[in-house]
Amino acid sequence: MNTLYWFTRDLRLHDNAALLAASKSDSLLCVYVVDPRWFTPGRFQSRSMGTHRWRFLWQSLMALERHLRPLGQRLHLAFGVPEQVIPALVRAHGIDHMIRSRQPGTEEAGQWRAIREAVPAILCREFETLSLFTEGSLPMPLDELPATFSQFRKQVEAAGGHHTDALRIRTLSALPPPPGFAQDNRGDCPPISEPAQAPRFTGGERAGLEQLQAFIFDSHRIARYKDTRNALDDWDASSKFSPWLANGSLSVREVAESIAEYERAETRNESTYWLWFELLWREYFYWSALRHGVDLFRRDGVRRKRRPVTFYPHRFKAWCEGTTEYPLVNAAMNQLRQTGYISNRARQLAASCFVNELELDWRYGAAWFEQQLVDYDVGSNYGNWQYLAGVGADPRGQRQFNLEKQAQTYDPDGAFVARWQGEADQPVGRHTVDAADWPLS
Numbered sequence: 001m002n003t004l005y006w007f008t009r010d011l012r013l014h015d016n017a018a019l020l021a022a023s024k025s026d027s028l029l030c031v032y033v034v035d036p037r038w039f040t041p042g043r044f045q046s047r048s049m050g051t052h053r054w055r056f057l058w059q060s061l062m063a064l065e066r067h068l069r070p071l072g073q074r075l076h077l078a079f080g081v082p083e084q085v086i087p088a089l090v091r092a093h094g095i096d097h098m099i100r101s102r103q104p105g106t107e108e109a110g111q112w113r114a115i116r117e118a119v120p121a122i123l124c125r126e127f128e129t130l131s132l133f134t135e136g137s138l139p140m141p142l143d144e145l146p147a148t149f150s151q152f153r154k155q156v157e158a159a160g161g162h163h164t165d166a167l168r169i170r171t172l173s174a175l176p177p178p179p180g181f182a183q184d185n186r187g188d189c190p191p192i193s194e195p196a197q198a199p200r201f202t203g204g205e206r207a208g209l210e211q212l213q214a215f216i217f218d219s220h221r222i223a224r225y226k227d228t229r230n231a232l233d234d235w236d237a238s239s240k241f242s243p244w245l246a247n248g249s250l251s252v253r254e255v256a257e258s259i260a261e262y263e264r265a266e267t268r269n270e271s272t273y274w275l276w277f278e279l280l281w282r283e284y285f286y287w288s289a290l291r292h293g294v295d296l297f298r299r300d301g302v303r304r305k306r307r308p309v310t311f312y313p314h315r316f317k318a319w320c321e322g323t324t325e326y327p328l329v330n331a332a333m334n335q336l337r338q339t340g341y342i343s344n345r346a347r348q349l350a351a352s353c354f355v356n357e358l359e360l361d362w363r364y365g366a367a368w369f370e371q372q373l374v375d376y377d378v379g380s381n382y383g384n385w386q387y388l389a390g391v392g393a394d395p396r397g398q399r400q401f402n403l404e405k406q407a408q409t410y411d412p413d414g415a416f417v418a419r420w421q422g423e424a425d426q427p428v429g430r431h432t433v434d435a436a437d438w439p440l441s
């Protein structure tokens, strides 16, 4: 069998069931496609790929290539539209078998469909490598996925699914050779820009596994996680696994197994449980995205709940640029633009302000996060935005954070606002015109 392996959000050799299946072939073409459409603004004004994630992704791809080389493999890194690139490679190399990881997202599903139609004679298979569970090991059929996270968690835990029941495959030590030499056009990819501040995240499987080792085993920070995780801006307060999990340089099952290992060898407490609990949130949003398809991106959300919203360009701009009347939110948005990462608390506050104070259509905010976040993940991003906007998996409806109270609790001495310059010189008010439509000065 001549296999084409399409790397997507599974940029690793460890615990990769899809690559393991591909390793049984006679020849193997390893492909990653950088899609030019990621770099142009979409319907909600933002690009899918911003500079922080692009840098991190590029580092991850270079690391993947380094790990493939000792196994006699190379990465064919193409810049182009997958619906064209993949069928062309299939034809050029006599491919009869194609594998990739299963993933949520309507564009991803559409591409897979289009490619299969373009090369109907080849065998196409998807494997589940992005999640803790496989669809078959979930305690419910996917079309009966509970409407709320807590129902989902209870059913998973009642079924004995603490940690993961999926088999972990240790790292691969052999791969078949590539079918032949093919020059790729990686040189056409957009350039990588150097950030103003040295980035704290380095892409690649090894860096992800090192972060896992550091957070859980070396520093024991996992044992205090529940008490620290809500901090507004503290590197050590949470695991920082998200960027590696998002592009699959780190397997979520590897994380779950490490938690279990730590609990066996060191201690098991509320904090160790809570890290698993948060992974379960990710899991829920993953399956929810697969279950709800296009509804994940609809204004009325998966709950089909209509809320009157509109679009005020000046408010949106002020939010993105950190020049609103809310210093705490400005600080978060400045940090996001400059680093590509903000804490979960900062994300909640920024999103709550967007929906409640600025009364904007949540989809524009979600699209801006998609562009900016180094750890952007379709299920977690759109799922959390819907949750906060009251159109997603939250039985309590819309969530509004009291920004003043949040500042008193999480930034009592104003250090966060000062560090990220949240006090705008000329804050942009909510209104630009008065009731008679006269411009406000």
Ligand SMILES: Cc1cc2nc3c(=O)[nH]c(=O)nc-3n(C[C@H](O)[C@H](O)[C@H](O)COP(=O)(O)OP(=O)(O)OC[C@H]3O[C@@H](n4cnc5c(N)ncnc54)[C@H](O)[C@@H]3O)c2cc1C
Pocket: 229, 238, 239, 240, 241, 242, 243, 245, 246, 275, 278, 279, 281, 282, 283, 285, 342, 343, 344, 345, 347, 348, 351, 369, 373, 375, 376, 377, 378, 380, 381, 382, 384, 385, 388
């Ligand atoms: C509006 C909004 C948008 C978000 N967008 C994303 C996104 O695009 N990508 C993303 O990975 N996370 C997203 N999150 C969830 C969460 O903020 C991040 O996963 C977390 O801050 C990452 O930091 P960490 O790895 O240190 O998390 P930790 O607190 O150490 O948690 C461990 C892991 O659990 C998962 N996790 C934690 N909290 C959540 C959550 N609320 N929802 C889903 N998974 C969670 C992540 O995989 C995380 O890496 C979003 C949250 C909000 C409120």
